[in-house]
Amino acid sequence: MTSSSQAPAPARSAVRPGxxxxxxxxxxxxxxxxxxxxxxxxxxxLLFGTVLMVLPLLWMISTxxxxxxxxxxxxxxxxxxxxxxxxxxxxxxDTDLGKYLLNSVVIVIPSMVGQVVAxxxxxxxxxRLRAPGRRVWFVITLCTLMIxxxxxxxxxxxxxxxxxxxxxxxxxxxxxxxxxxxxxxxMRQFIMQIPTEYDEAARLDGLSxxxxxxxxxxxxxxxxxxxxxxxTFTFQWxxxxxxxxxxxxxxKYPLALGLYAMTQTSNVGQTPDWNxxxxxxxxxxxxxxxxxxxxxxxxxxxxxxxxxxxx
Amino acid sequence: xxxxxxxxxxxxxxxxxxxxxxxxxILVLYAVPLVASLVLSFTNWDLFQTPQWVxxxxxxxxxxxxxxxFWLALRNTAYYAAILVPVNLAMSVAFALLLNQPIILRxxxxxxxxxPSTIPVVAVVMLWSWLLAPSGxxxxxxxxxxxxxxxxxxxxxxxxxxLIVMGVWQLGGGVVLFLAALQGIPRHLYEATMLDGxxxxxxxxxxxxxxxxxxxxxxxxxxxxxxxxxxxxxYVVTQGHNAGALxxxxxxxxxxxxxxxxxxxxxxxxxxFVMIMLLxxxxxxxxxxxxxxxxxxx
Numbered sequence: 277m278t279s280s281s282q283a284p285a286p287a288r289s290a291v292r293p294g295x296x297x298x299x300x301x302x303x304x305x306x307x308x309x310x311x312x313x314x315x316x317x318x319x320x321x322l323l324f325g326t327v328l329m330v331l332p333l334l335w336m337i338s339t340x341x342x343x344x345x346x347x348x349x350x351x352x353x354x355x356x357x358x359x360x361x362x363x364x365x366x367x368x369x370d371t372d373l374g375k376y377l378l379n380s381v382v383i384v385i386p387s388m389v390g391q392v393v394a395x396x397x398x399x400x401x402x403x404r405l406r407a408p409g410r411r412v413w414f415v416i417t418l419c420t421l422m423i424x425x426x427x428x429x430x431x432x433x434x435x436x437x438x439x440x441x442x443x444x445x446x447x448x449x450x451x452x453x454x455x456x457x458x459x460x461x462x463m464r465q466f467i468m469q470i471p472t473e474y475d476e477a478a479r480l481d482g483l484s485x486x487x488x489x490x491x492x493x494x495x496x497x498x499x500x501x502x503x504x505x506x507x508t509f510t511f512q513w514x515x516x517x518x519x520x521x522x523x524x525x526x527x528k529y530p531l532a533l534g535l536y537a538m539t540q541t542s543n544v545g546q547t548p549d550w551n552x553x554x555x556x557x558x559x560x561x562x563x564x565x566x567x568x569x570x571x572x573x574x575x576x577x578x579x580x581x582x583x584x585x586x587x
Numbered sequence: 588x589x590x591x592x593x594x595x596x597x598x599x600x601x602x603x604x605x606x607x608x609x610x611x612x613i614l615v616l617y618a619v620p621l622v623a624s625l626v627l628s629f630t631n632w633d634l635f636q637t638p639q640w641v642x643x644x645x646x647x648x649x650x651x652x653x654x655x656x657f658w659l660a661l662r663n664t665a666y667y668a669a670i671l672v673p674v675n676l677a678m679s680v681a682f683a684l685l686l687n688q689p690i691i692l693r694x695x696x697x698x699x700x701x702x703p704s705t706i707p708v709v710a711v712v713m714l715w716s717w718l719l720a721p722s723g724x725x726x727x728x729x730x731x732x733x734x735x736x737x738x739x740x741x742x743x744x745x746x747x748x749x750l751i752v753m754g755v756w757q758l759g760g761g762v763v764l765f766l767a768a769l770q771g772i773p774r775h776l777y778e779a780t781m782l783d784g785x786x787x788x789x790x791x792x793x794x795x796x797x798x799x800x801x802x803x804x805x806x807x808x809x810x811x812x813x814x815x816x817x818x819x820x821x822y823v824v825t826q827g828h829n830a831g832a833l834x835x836x837x838x839x840x841x842x843x844x845x846x847x848x849x850x851x852x853x854x855x856x857x858x859x860f861v862m863i864m865l866l867x868x869x870x871x872x873x874x875x876x877x878x879x880x881x882x883x884x885x
Binding site: 315318319321322325326328329330332333335336339394395397398400401402405406407408410413416417420422423424425426427428429430431432433434435437451453454455456460485486489510513514516517520521532533535536539540550553554556557558560561564565568 | 595597598599601602603605606607608609610611612613615616617619620621623624627634682685686688690696699700701702703705706707708709710713714715717718724756759812816818819822823826835836839840843844849852853856857859860863864867
């Protein structure tokens with residue numbers, strides 16, 4: 277499992293810091309024209325797959341715009357007879373989703389900052405600084421990746437309960453402030469590909485280790501830091517189990533838990549307003565899609581670093 | 588500047604200062620809770636009274652006690668993982684291969700496949716419980732071709748399949764990893780075999796698969812671990828009240844946070860942890876036979 281610790285991963289040209297942009301297209305592109313007809317099956321399968329992938333999403337959008345009356349008609353149609361953009365106003369005026377959204381933001385932002393800074397610190401130390409025990413700490417870091425979260429969930433709950441943190445955001449935010457095995461591994465791999473000449477030159481200029489981190493490592497590892505930030509956002513924005521365990525007071529629900537609670541609180545025998553729930557689902561979905569959309573170019577470099585993992 | 592010794596010492600101090608947050612994290616979030624889980628698993632504790640030492644009774648109760656749900660949870664989880672993981676793996680490789688062809692609108696196709704995997708699980712479940720409702724969209728479509736659709740997320744016999752459908756819909760992350768790996772395969776390998784007269788299938792077998800094998804292993808291990816640990820989908824769909832979808836983590840959650848049986852829940856955690864470790868080791872051992880690392884000297 278830990279054979280990746282045996283030798284520094286070979287630098288691959290595609291992961292050079294600062295080299296961004298789309299991957300080079302494969303050379304088979306030159307054959308496009310003569311083989312177009314033979315590709316018809318490819319298109320048919322891809323179109324079929326695309327429909328399966330995209331249609332449910334279109335349904336979410338169309339339902340979120342439907343009127344309450346239409347939602348219960350049978351059989352359901354994909355093009356609603358109404359386009360009630362007002363549903364998106366109603367989720368803020370008639371439901372608590374606006375409050376939940378704010379709670380999510382309050383939880384997510386410090387988590388991202390903490391995770392990025394702590395993992396950049398540890399990644400820098402593991403990649404660059406010589407100290408007794410460095411190898412051991414690296415192996416321990418990899419070992420934490422193999423510990424499933426539910427192996428520690430009960431004692432962690434007991435600890436936070438003892439601290440009086442039940443019903444606060446602390447049990448959700450604080451664990452993010454220490455970094456995580458995965459983020460640290462990613463940062464370390466990335467930083468190892470930054471030429472050491474920069475550090476040495478900065479040393480000669482009299483920069484401290486913190487100065488090197490601040491002036492050299494941080495600016496050159498932006499793609500890796502962005503990747504860590506995106507992964508933290510993804511985890512924390514969609515986190516359900518954490519809030520379910522620690523937050524009882526509905527005023528403090530983050531969006532994912534709040535949306536779930538909304539489907540549970542409708543009166544017995546009465547189906548929840550699916551159009552509002554789908555609008556809430558969009559509220560949960562759109563920020564995530566946007567983060568991926570704008571973070572794509574960083575993620576590509578991050579994925580390349582990941583590609584060097586040897587399990 | 589002082590002597591070289593003090594320089595080395597300063598570097599070591601800097602190392603530990605930079606590592607400090609993470610070292611604290613390792614201790615507080617991993618080391619101590621792991622040991623505590625093990626210790627708690629030998630006790631009976633409801634959070635309020637003093638924990639009682641009960642030895643192995645939690646374990647015997649779980650594995651052989653009367654009316655234990657452990658084996659049911661294990662069976663359900665195994666079923667879910669055994670179908671979802673291979674299906675996702677095969678489909679991810681297949682779609683990545685297709686998306687790697689020189690086709691028009693390639694970027695649009697890729698985005699379409701990736702998009703669902705970025706959606707938070709809670710939103711995915713909201714959407715699919717709407718689509719898979721007994722008289723919902725999917726069953727309406729099935730009705731058009733004369734199939735009487737099941738009550739996907741309600742019927743204990745079908746709920747796992749409904750959950751698997753949601754999992755397959757989110758396969759995009761794997762597709763993207765395989766695409767990146769496909770683009771890393773040097774063209775000259777294919778050109779060389781083409782000169783030898785190898786057909787498409789032969790090329791796939793002797794170049795593509797070996798070159799993808801490290802990523803296949805990575806996705807396989809992550810897929811197995813992820814599927815075994817499934818919680819949010821199951822809980823949102825069933826609230827833990829559907830025997831057909833009682834799985835390991837929801838089973839643990841129910842005992843710890845609904846019944847306050849902290850010792851019993853810890854025993855579940857310990858058994859589950861050991862099982863995941865063993866399974867991972869088996870897969871890794873098995874992978875030596877089929878994973879090919881470039882630059883590896885045999």
